[in-house]
Amino acid sequence: MDGILRTEDLTRAFGGHFAVNGVNIIIRPYTFTSIIGPNGAGKTTLFNLISGQLKPTRGKIFYKGEDITGLSVHERARLGLGRCFQITNVFPRLTVLENVRLAVQAKERVGFRPFTPAARFRDLTDKAMEVLNLVGLDGKAEALAATLTHGEKRKLEIAIVLAMEPEVLLLDEPTAGISLEEVPAMIDLLQKIKEKRDRTVLLVEHKMNMVLSLSDEIVVLFNGNVLASGSPEDIVKDERVQEAYLGGGMA
Ligand SMILES: Nc1ncnc2c1ncn2[C@@H]1O[C@H](COP(=O)(O)OP(=O)(O)OP(=O)(O)O)[C@@H](O)[C@H]1O
Incomplete structure (x- = not known):
């Protein structure tokens, strides 16, 4: 089975150091898959x-x-691989709604346009509001992006990528750098995205406890290699994984 994404002997060296070394993974469509591993795992x-x-x-x-x-990043994005590019994606002087509407517009530019300009603007706004609703930022639609908290900015970044309707959503540590109080809301959002089951999600995270409840599949990296992969139940039982995570203490 090919999966929606598959890597074959994927390897990347920096000088003599193999950060990723012969990785073979298969990501099944419509699953929520997490790649985890200790610091420096790759x-x-x-x-x-x-x-x-x-x-x-x-x-x-x-x-x-x-x-x-x-293929380049943009060519991959056009095929349906959507990645959250940190906060650089967000235009700070535009409102939250304007940021997402631009993304909806960028997606629809290539599509069929049956509307008058005013109706089209309403349609773009409705679609943008739908995404803001999903990520829980509908109440902040008119706020300038620059005024958001770090956690809200990360949600906005996810909203921007979701507005482009990627088939595979690539999320790089969405809780990184956000305050502890904002973490549960981010986990809730990831759960909602999962429950919609309308796309494949690939999450990179180093917090084991966070991915156990969210993931259908977990790939554990260690020293650039796949140490283990499987369901959360299989992963928690795996002794090699327990050892990699501080000799038994799951981070
Ligand atoms: N551009 C680079 N140049 C040199 N070495 C690099 C580079 N990027 C990563 N590495 C090295 O490759 C290894 C894997 O790094 P990587 O950032 O992929 O790990 P990680 O699992 O994401 O870690 P973390 O959880 O700390 O972010 C590390 O030893 C790192 O120092």
Whole structure:
């Protein structure tokens, strides 16, 4: 089975150091899959290889059976791989709604336009509000993006990517840097995205406890290799995984 995404012997070296080393993973469509591992395990490197920000030293990446190894970030995005690009994606002087409406508009530019300009504007606004509703930022629609908290900015960033309707949503540590009080709301949002079951989600995270409840599948990286992969139940039982996480203490 090919899955929606598959890597084959995916490898990236920096100098003599193999950050990702011969990784073979298969991501099944419409699943929520998390890539976890201790610091330095190679998660971000693997993620950057999948999104196209980094080129592999060796190996291949397939999307829906097609070899996309040579494609740029933008070409991959056009095929349906949507990645949250940190906060740089957000225009701080625009409102939250304007930020998301621009993303809806960018997505629809390529599509069929049956509306008058006014009706089209309403339609874009409605679609943007729908996404803001999902991420819980509808109450902040008219706020300037610059005034959001860090956690809200990360939600906005997710809203912008969701507005572009990617088939695969790539999320890089969505709780990184946000305050502890904002973490449960982010987990709730990830849960909601999962429950919709309308796209495949690939999450990179180093907090084991956070991904156990969210994930259908977990891939554990250690020293650039896949240490284990399987359901959350399989992963918690795996002794190699327990050892990798501080000799038994799951982080
Ligand atoms: N651009 C780079 N140049 C040199 N070494 C790098 C580079 N990027 C990553 N590395 C090294 O590759 C290894 C894997 O790094 P990576 O950032 O992928 O790990 P990670 O699992 O995402 O870690 P963390 O949880 O700390 O973010 C580390 O040893 C890191 O120092």
